[in-house]
Amino acid sequence: MKEQFNSAFSNLVDKLLSWFNTLIQYLPNFILAIIVLTVSYFTARYISSLVEKLVSKRVKQKSISKTISRISAVVVVVAGLFISLGILNLSQTLESLLAGAGVAGLAIGLALQGTLANTIAGIVLSFRKKIQIGNWVETTGYAGEVIDINLKDFTLKEADNNIVVIPNKTILENPLKNYSLTTKMRVSLECGVGYSSDLEEVKRLTKEVIKNSFSHIESTDDVEFYFTEFGSSSINYLCRFWVDSESALEKLRAKTTAIIEIKKAYDKAGINIPFPIRTLQFDNKLNVKSTQLENSFSNN
Template sequence: MKTEIQTSFTDIYDKLIGWAISVIHNLPNLLVAIIVMVIAYYLAKVVNKWAVRLASRSIPQKAITNLIGRAAAIVVVLVGLFLALGALDLSKALNTLLAGAGISGLVIGLALQGTLSNMLSGIQLSFRKKIQIGHWIETTGYEGEVVDINLNSLVLQPMDNTRVIIPNKTIIENPLKNYSLTSNFKIEINCGVGYGSDLDKVEQLVKDTIKNLNQVDKNTDVEFYYRNFGDSAIDFSCRYWVNARDVRNRLEAKSIGIKAIKAAFNANDINIPFPIRTLQFDNELEFKNKEIGEVSQN
């Protein structure tokens, strides 16, 4: 019994001595690994600040710039960790860590597929110069000013001062119309004149009236087309280019054009007819008799 206990203590003692010798033998590698991790830690801080500063030049959203900075810092720390494990000659542990990271990344990616998709789409939107905060856009049936682009969604402010939150993935996958990429817009006004009007005179009058407006681009022509014979009028379309910055300027330019055309028509006795409904009574005698009967009863 004593011999077995002595043997056990001897084995433990030998293992401790072996570990101590191994630690002393690998002490330089351990110091190198510690130094590498310390350098990686402080370098990650510097890289984080540098990445945020660089990204903020083209991305105004702080949430996205901070994400980019953290991602760059994580990459630096991971590189330092791999170098430290390599210095300690822990190749098996390194391979296990890489395999575990791959499996974990796959599981997390499948679980957060929608969130990651919106996040990556948000980063992609932030780098697009054709979609920026302050632009007036129209997409997926909504129109408004872009007031925010974050990691998950794009926020629009329509003219009614509400907020429309659209997932970034939806913005990337659907067509988008940006009104802020140009300062010239074509305005279209639809109207009609009576059948007794002089059509050549109406066309020339409308063109001259629109050309004299301050908002109209003088380097472009005013387009005028008669469209069809309506129920009570001959319909026409007038199109012209204006200098406008947003949808409000476009609406204002169209309103001014409508008022100018109406004033010109009034000054030249040109009628803008409205629908007229004619009621026909086939049995006029019966109607009169019925009316007389109602009067006598009263």
């Protein structure tokens, strides 16, 4: 029994001595690894604040700038961790971590495929100069002012003050019309006049009214006017002109002004804007008396 105890005690002492020797041997590497981790931590904080300042100058959304800064901080810390493990000669542990991170990343990517797609699309949209908060855009059947672009969705406020929330992925994959990229919009106005109207006078008067209604139109030559068809009750035309506008609301206001002024001018000049007329013709006259007699016989 005593010999077994001595043997166990001797093995324990040898084990402790080997651990101590290993600790002494790797103590410089261990201290260096701790220093690397500490430096990487403070470096990550500095880089995070620096990236947030740089990104906030180009992206107005605070959520996106903070997310990008956090991602950069995580990258720096992870790089410091890998360097520390390399200093400690824990290459197998490093390989295991990389393999585990790859498997975990694949699983998370499959589970959150839609969320990640919207997040990436939100970052891409935030860096696009042609899409900014305050722009008036039209996409996927909706038109309105861009009031927010975050990591999840794209928010529009329509002309009737309704809020439309669209996933970022949908915006990135579909065409988008940005009215705010240009300072001019073309207004198209369709109308019709009666068949008895003087068409030359209609053309001249319409172009003159449009020119006088908008100060930026210098000449009637800047107003396009085309007769388009012989309609069922009128001769129809198309009138087009440009207005200084960056919003669809301004375009609608200009079109409203044009309609009001054209109607006033037509009324003053005696030009008729006819409405559709339907004529009903009955070729067979109804015999009321015979119908009444048949009804009386059937009742008896």
